[in-house]
Amino acid sequence: MRFRCAVLDDFQNVAVTSADWSALGGGVGVVSFTEHFGGEDALVAALADFDCVVTLRERVPFPATLVNRLPRLKLLVASGMRNAVIDYAAAQANGITVCGTQSSATPPVELTWALLLGLARGIVQESNALRDGGRWQSTVGADLHGRTLGLLGLGKIGSRVAQVGLAFGMEVTAWSRNLTKERTDEVGVRLAPSTEELLMSSDFVSVHLALSDRTRGLLGAAELALLKPTAYLINTSRAAIVDQDALLAALQEGRIAGAGVDVFDVEPLPADHPMRTAPRLLATPHLGYVSRANYERYYGQAVENIQAYLDGAPVRVLGQGD
Numbered sequence: 046m047r048f049r050c051a052v053l054d055d056f057q058n059v060a061v062t063s064a065d066w067s068a069l070g071g072g073v074g075v076v077s078f079t080e081h082f083g084g085e086d087a088l089v090a091a092l093a094d095f096d097c098v099v100t101l102r103e104r105v106p107f108p109a110t111l112v113n114r115l116p117r118l119k120l121l122v123a124s125g126m127r128n129a130v131i132d133y134a135a136a137q138a139n140g141i142t143v144c145g146t147q148s149s150a151t152p153p154v155e156l157t158w159a160l161l162l163g164l165a166r167g168i169v170q171e172s173n174a175l176r177d178g179g180r181w182q183s184t185v186g187a188d189l190h191g192r193t194l195g196l197l198g199l200g201k202i203g204s205r206v207a208q209v210g211l212a213f214g215m216e217v218t219a220w221s222r223n224l225t226k227e228r229t230d231e232v233g234v235r236l237a238p239s240t241e242e243l244l245m246s247s248d249f250v251s252v253h254l255a256l257s258d259r260t261r262g263l264l265g266a267a268e269l270a271l272l273k274p275t276a277y278l279i280n281t282s283r284a285a286i287v288d289q290d291a292l293l294a295a296l297q298e299g300r301i302a303g304a305g306v307d308v309f310d311v312e313p314l315p316a317d318h319p320m321r322t323a324p325r326l327l328a329t330p331h332l333g334y335v336s337r338a339n340y341e342r343y344y345g346q347a348v349e350n351i352q353a354y355l356d357g358a359p360v361r362v363l364g365q366g367d
Contacts, residue, residue, distance in 0.1 A: 050097040050351060052077040052344075053105055060099070063337075064344035069352055081313050089114045096120065097354075099347045102334060103128055104312055109135035122350050124148060124334070124343040126363065129256065133364050142354055143363045146346035150201040153333035157206050157251055157281045160305030164277050164327050165189060165249075187248070187277070187302070190214035195237065195247030197263070198282070199224055203253035204232050218243055221254060244271040249279065256283035266291040269301065277303050281333045284308040289320075296325045307333050 052060045055077035066075050076095075081104070082088045088111060092098060097120040100107070107121060112135040119141055123131065126145040136143050163169060167184035174180055194210040196203045196219040203219065210217045217234040220243045229236040237243035240263070244250060250272065254260045264278075265288040272278065278301060280287050289310050295301050303325040312331055314320060320328060346361070353360040 047074050048072055048097065048355065049074045049076070049095045050099065051092055051095040052099045052347075054081055054101050055079050056081075057335075059340060060344055063340040064348050066344075066348055068348055069355075073351065073355075085111050085114075093117065097122065097351060099344075100124070101343070102331075103130045104331075106130035107136070108132050112136055112139055112141065115139075120144070120351065120354050120359075122146070122347045123363070124347075126361065127255075128363065131363070137364075142359050144350040144354070144359060144361045145363045146343050146350070146361065148334060149336075149339050149342065150205060152336040152339050153202050153281050154205040154209070155336075156307060156329065156333050157202075157253075157279055157305075158209055160281065160307065160327055160329065161249060161251065161277065161279050162189075164279075164303045164305050169327060187275070189249075192216070192248040193218060193246055195219070195243040195250045196234070196253060197221065197240070197243070197250065197286075198253035198255075199228060199232060199234070200253060200255075202282075203251075206251055206253060207232050207234050215249075218247065222259060240268065241271055244268055245273075247276060248273065249277050251279040252282045252286055254282055254286055256285055261285050262288055264288060264291075266294070269295045272301050274300060275302050277301065277305065279305040281305075281307040284310045293319055293323055296323045299325070301325070303327065307331055 050073060056079060058079050060077045061075060082091055092115055094117065096117055098118060099122045101124050107130065109132045112132060121136060121141055121143045124146050125148045131143055133143060166186040170184060174183060190213060193216045196207055198221050199219040207217045211233060218237045219229055219234050220237040220240055224236060226236045263286050269291050292304060296304060305327045307329045308331055309320060350361060
């Protein structure tokens with residue numbers, strides 16, 4: 046029987062051209078789905094006849110309730126080497142091998158700066174006005190040089206964002222629960238003594254923390270109220286780190302200058318979601334990891350993972366706690 050592989054959320058329809066799937070030979074059939082499946086029943090109906098599923102990031106959860114309903118599934122390949130929405134215990138109990146792929150920190154760093162610069166200089170508003178024959182110059186851009194960039198998180202992504210900020214002549218501060226002065230000195234930034242101090246002193250705040258029980262809801266209404274009315278918030282990490290209702294209220298009431306957001310509480314974002322019409326918001330549809338090189342890496346290593354599994358020697362195996 047042919048080994049069948051499903052690729053989920055191939056929105057741009059590029060999965061099969063981003064890697065050499067022919068290397069798997071004629072015994073493997075690949076089907077990519079360009080539309081998102083909104084519920085568990087839809088996933089079960091679509092995936093029932095597949096031996097392997099390739100899923101992007103953490104967009105599609107694989108809890109026990111779903112895994113238990115896919116008896117043919119034997120291999121689950123997720124982009125990245127960490128995935129918090131896969132029930133590894135359920136996968137193991139059902140004889141499913143879970144593998145990951147490498148992921149570059151460069152694309153989300155670049156998107157973070159695209160959002161920050163777009164907000165600071167009113168790029169979308171001014172470009173639309175120019176194209177539509179509207180008013181010539183309607184905004185006054187916010188300066189970066191000499192201003193303070195506050196980073197929540199100074200890991201692989203946060204540290205690279207910091208380097209760009211320093212190149213712009215910004216004062217860069219950083220905070221996370223376990224961040225040390227040795228680490229901030231190494232990167233060349235200041236260690237903020239607390240989240241509150243970072244929020245109050247920053248002109249731009251960018252979130253680069255992993256989602257966990259400790260970071261979920263880290264920025265709520267009280268924390269957002271500490272931001273200057275001229276400050277901008279950027280979130281390319283995880284939506285749940287920032288209270289979405291509190292952020293919407295801050296934008297709608299004009300209590301902050303703006304926000305750049307690439308992650309949402311529901312993805313893809315429903316057509317009637319209030320984030321689609323929020324003022325002072327520059328939003329992108331979770332493009333942080335979406336780049337040509339990253340896709341070639343994801344899908345190329347997915348092919349490698351499938352071949353290794355078929356050869357009886359799986360690679361990049363993920364497990365509970367990864």
